[in-house]
Amino acid sequence: xxxxxxxxxxxxxxxxxxxxxxxxxxxxxxxxxxxxxxxxxxxxxxxxxxxxxxxxxxxxxxxxxxxxxxxxxxxxxxxxxxxxxxxxxxxxxxxxxxxxxxxxxxxxxxxxxxxxxxxxxxxxxxxxxxxxxxxxxxxxxxxxxxxxxxxxxxxxxxxxxxxxxxxxxxxxxxxxxxxxxxxxxxxxxxxx
Numbered sequence: 001x002x003x004x005x006x007x008x009x010x011x012x013x014x015x016x017x018x019x020x021x022x023x024x025x026x027x028x029x030x031x032x033x034x035x036x037x038x039x040x041x042x043x044x045x046x047x048x049x050x051x052x053x054x055x056x057x058x059x060x061x062x063x064x065x066x067x068x069x070x071x072x073x074x075x076x077x078x079x080x081x082x083x084x085x086x087x088x089x090x091x092x093x094x095x096x097x098x099x100x101x102x103x104x105x106x107x108x109x110x111x112x113x114x115x116x117x118x119x120x121x122x123x124x125x126x127x128x129x130x131x132x133x134x135x136x137x138x139x140x141x142x143x144x145x146x147x148x149x150x151x152x153x154x155x156x157x158x159x160x161x162x163x164x165x166x167x168x169x170x171x172x173x174x175x176x177x178x179x180x181x182x183x184x185x186x187x188x189x190x191x192x
Contacts, residue, residue, distance in 0.1 A: 012078075017030075034067040037067075038063060039139075042064075049147040057101070058074070061136060064139065076093070078090060096130055113189070120145060124145055149188065154190060156184070161183065169183045
């Protein structure tokens with residue numbers, strides 16, 4: 001929260017949270033706790049990835065944020081920006097998402113870790129630019145791509161990411177995937 005250009009998103013989150021919290025700090029803490037509990041349950045197979053469709057992506061977001069936001073799993077209906085980065089225009093969310101998830105599901109198997117890093121960087125950057133939800137995009141994308149990579153025999157250890165390097169790579173990924181590709185190369189390996 002507090003990460004988009006204006007405070008309109010924060011005001012919306014305060015006004016539309018299921019716990020009727022009216023403080024940014026309290027909402028941030030409650031969201032972190034609720035997310036952590038859902039993420040731990042997910043690791044115990046409480047949420048199963050039988051597919052990697054757009055519908056499953058939305059279901060994941062709903063699963064992760066259902067305890068906090070009534071809009072969990074639903075696409076945003078406003079334009080979002082972060083710094084100088086303008087995310088996908090609202091009117092193009094559905095078509096962009098449909099095309100991106102079709103591409104993701106038609107992706108051929110990867111032949112090497114280099115190829116996996118290239119394609120994971122591409123999908124991470126594209127999903128980030130899609131930014132379909134008001135809140136929780138990064139966390140949802142990380143969990144989704146982790147499961148997607150695992151389904152292809154690749155483990156992405158995103159918990160080992162260096163936060164500054166990762167943030168820099170994500171900012172650069174708008175125009176240059178090389179830093180993000182390097183981040184993936186450092187954090188992926190074949191599943192043993």
